[in-house]
Amino acid sequence: MRKLIIFVLACICAVLLYFTTVSAEKAFRSEWKLPRAPARQQAEYRLVLITQELETPFWDRVGDSAKREAAKAGAGLEVWGSYGNDPEEFLKKLEIAIDAKVDGIIVQGLDSDAFKELTKYKAAFFGIPVITVANDVPMGDSLRKTYVGSNQYLAGRMIAGQLLEDMGPSGTVLLLGDSGNAFYQRQRLSGIRDALGAYPGIRTEYEETRNTREQVIAATQDLMNRFPDAEAFVAVNASLAGAMVQEIGRRARVEPYDIYTFDDSPDALSLFQDGKLDGMIEQSPEAMGRLGVDLLLDWLKGDQIPLDSGGYYTDIRIRKADEAP
Amino acid sequence: MNSIQKKIWSLAGIVLFIMVAIWMTLTYYNRQTLEQYNGILQRYLRLNEVTNASQQTVAELNNYLLLPNSNRLGQLESGRERLRRAKIDILDLRNGENDFALTNYANLIDSLLEATDRSLMFQSEKETEDSSLAFTEATRISKYISDMTLTLLDTDLKTYDRFYRGIIEKSTALTQLGVWLLLTITFLLLIFTYLFSLSITRPVRKLTQAAKELSRGRFDLRVEVASNDEISFLAKMFERMRININNLIQEIQQKAQLEKELQQSKLLLQESRLRSLQSQIHPHFLFNTLDTLSKKAYLEGAEETSDLLASVAGLLRYNLRRLDRAVSLSEEVGVLRQYVEIQKARFSDRLQFRAEIDESCLHVRIPGLTLQPIVENAVIHAVEPKEEGGVIVFRIEGGPDRVTIEIADDGPGIPAERIERMLEGGDAGPEGHSTGIGFGNVVQRLRLFYGMDDVIGIVSENGKGTKVVLTIPRTGSAE
Missing domain, CATH: 3.40.50.2300 (Response regulator)
Structure with missing residues (x-):
């Protein structure tokens, strides 16, 4: 009987000590250091x-x-x-x-x-x-x-070159630009115009619009209404391309049109991969x-x-x- | 310090130590946590201080521009000073994550200060338009600072996220630890207290038991307590007391025994005196008659009869006189010889008496009339009943410090139980003794005289005779 009691007491003691040790370890072990990164040599520039x-x-x-x-x-x-x-x-x-x-x-x-x-x-x-x-x-x-x-001017010229190649030396080209009329846009535009200027058969129409979806759609509609025979579209500002292509697609099939833009907008690449664009300027x-x-x-x-x-x-x-x- | 007190102190000390250790650990831990919290709060407060200081500076600048006076200029200066201090403070907050942002932040503060400088400068040069332009810029920068404060706070929250979670987890773990610690300590303390109290109360219980036994008069149980404190000391004292009491009781018993024996000897003496008085009725008449008879017999030529009568007279006189005094062994031997003469006259050839006497021992003191009753006993029991008579051997041998006196006969012997009774003095009765003194009387007188029990011994074998051995010290008694 006495042995049993001693055994039970020893067991209780061991269990208590074990749990105490475990919780003590948990409470004291974890690192106290703030995660202070070593004071790195401050960058020179x-x-x-x-x-x-x-x-x-x-x-x-x-x-x-x-x-x-x-x-x-x-x-x-x-x-x-x-x-x-x-x-x-x-x-x-x-x-x-x-x-x-x-x-x-x-x-x-x-x-x-x-x-x-x-x-x-x-x-x-x-x-x-x-x-x-x-x-x-x-x-x-x-x-x-x-x-x-x-070189945005060169980029414009390249678009124009591609356009000529695809469309031939005559036709109507609709250009859509942002009303902010940024410097790079002007350069692209002048590149395109300079390249196409040599071909009297090609008529270019330039329209500026504010960069909101509704405005772009409205401008596109307007252009298409005014020039139903247009064969090519160039979104001089790449960020307009998405809405423009969508509107064209709503009116007619996209494939017959030659549509070009630049790659510096989020939409451009996906449009291009969907095959809705005929050409895209790829930058580096x-x-x-x-x-x-x-x-x-x-x-x-x-x-x-x-x-x-x-x-x-x-x-x-x-x-x-x-x-x- | 003594032991029980030491035990109590050590228990209290251990408990105190554990408590102090836990308290110190927790306090230290708490302080650390608090410092961490302080550090975190400090970060936030410093960032916030920058925002406040920049806003205050802009507000003061505005006030000053509206109504320039020295008082407002002073306030503006204090605002700018506050901003500068805040900027120095936040440089401490630099870490890997916010290095870039913090530099920008500090530079923004510089820009704000510069903008206010410019504004003040233009104001002092009365170029109000430029001044207000600079003020607008300052306002903008102040707004940027506020924004950036939020960004920095956000970065901080992200950077220290894991750390904050760690703190929360740790505080939970600490609570758990507290519970477990409480349980463990309570349990251990209970056990230790139980053992400790047992180590005190168990000896006390034993001692109580021993005291109870003593009070009931059982002095022969040892008091034993296994302990190392005052209780064991008490137990030892108790044990010594028990032994002392035991000894005292034994002494008292011995004294009572002695007293009893003294009383007995007195009684014996009185008895002897009484008898001698009885027989002194006509002592002179008896002596004179015996003398007359002896002389008459001599005159009539009966010399043998005359000697016999003289012997009887001598024996009688000795008997009357010397009973309560010590005499020398030679006197005793003389009386013995007279007695044997008388008995020889009675038994003639049937009684053979042989004496082997070491003369050097004859001066030894011995109580009167001790040998004669023994020899008479031998004559009565060994010679008288036998038709062919018997031999009595009387021997005195000297030892280095003891003298051995042997009286041996060749009679039928005495049964062992009777010997025992005789030696204990229980076998009284002077049955037919000429002097009226029995064997028991002799035994007791000898013992009293020498003060020792082994002075007389009886060796007897059935059919082969009896030997009575007296062993007396050479130096005599205490007399």
Whole structure:
């Protein structure tokens, strides 16, 4: 009896001790350190890439390659920007970047007075170098150091060339552009017009519209009503392409029309893969990001002063519908 | 310090130690947690402080621009100073995640300060438009700062998310630990207290038991307590007391025995005196008559009869005189010889008496009339009943410190139980003794005289005679 009692007591004791030890271990073991990352050597240069269209395939590629390049060079780089077409937010980011005194700004050019005001006066006032990427704003307006991206005029010409090839030397071409009439859009347009100007059989009609879905649809309808014999459409501003193609598709079959655009909008690639586009200008976003960072760092380090104010052009090529996978 | 107290102190000490240890651990732990919380709060408060300071600065700037005076300028300055301090503070918050943002943040604060500077400068140069432009910019920057504060807070929340969860988990674990610890300590303490109290009460119970036995008068049970404290000391004292009481009781018993024996000897003496008085009725007449008879017999030529009568007279005189005094062994031997003479006259050849006497021992003191009754006993029991008579051997041998006196006969012997009775003095009765003194009387007197029990012994074998052995000390008695 006595042995049994002692045994039971010992068991209880062991169980209690076990649980106490386990809970004590749980309570005291876990690391107390705040997850304070080792004080990294602060990056020598803080760069910001600002775009109007965050998280679109095109800009993601630009941003990723820029980040890789910056990391390689030991510089800090963050991608800021606005979602969708939100110039106000975009400009705010730009102003913050300037006020935050970053060492360099790579920005998607916005052809607006506010943008020019910021780059020309404020950035210059703080001595912050600005490089435009993908979309340019002329140096005289923005005091940008240089431009990295596609040669938009050449891109226009290439579209026109493709168009001629597909359509032949006569017909009506409808051009749809954004009413913001940005610098790059003007360049594309002049490229197209210059190329087509040599062919008297080709008639071009240009229409500008505000960049909202309803407006684009209305403009497209209007154009198609006025020029029912049109054979080709070019969305000079790629962001209009989606709504435009949709409207064309609503009115008639899309296939007979030759439709062209550029690849710097979220819609363009999916439209192209669906076979609704006949041709698309493919740019080199990776090269833009990489080159932009390289040039900016070169300038900051004084390796290359001044930068070529004319701009550094990245590769463009045309993708035709029959190339589509 | 003594032992029970030590035990109590050590138990209390252990309990105290455990409690203090737990208390200190928990306090330390709590403090750590608190510091963590403080650190976290500090981060938030500092970020918030930047927002507040920037807003205050802008508000003060606005006030000043509306109505410039030194008082408001002072307030603006204090606002700007607050902002500067806040900026220095937030630089501590830097970590891997918010490095970039924090630098921007600090620079934004600088920009705000610069913008206010510009605004003040333009104000002082009366360029109101530029001044208000700068103010607008300051306002915008202040707004950006607020926004960025939120962004930083958000980043912080994301960065420290795992850490916060860890804290919550740990506090849950701590509660659990508290419960388990309480249970364990309670359990152990109960057991230890039980064992501890047992170690005190068990000896006490034993001691109580022993005391009960003692009070009932049982002094022969040992008091044993296995313990190492005062109780064992008490038990030892108790045991010693028990032994002392035991000894005292034995002593008292012995004394009572002695008393009894003294009383007995007194009675015996009185009895002897009485008898001697009885026989002293006509002592001189008897002596004179015996003397006359002896002389007459001598004159008539009966010399043998004359000697016999002289012996009887001597024996009688000795008997009357020397009973309560010690005499020398030689006197005793003389009386014995006279007695044997008388008996020889009676038994003639049937009685053979042989004496082997070590002369060097004859000075030893011995109570009067001790040998004669023994020899008479031998004559009565060994010689008288037998037709062919018997031999009595009387031997005195000297030892280094003892003298051995042997009286041996060749009679039929005495049964063992009777010997026992005789030695205990129970076999009284002077049946036919000439001096009126029996064997029992002799035994008791010898023992009283020498103060020892083994002074007399009887060796007897059925049909082969009896031997009475007296062993007396050479130095005599205490007399």
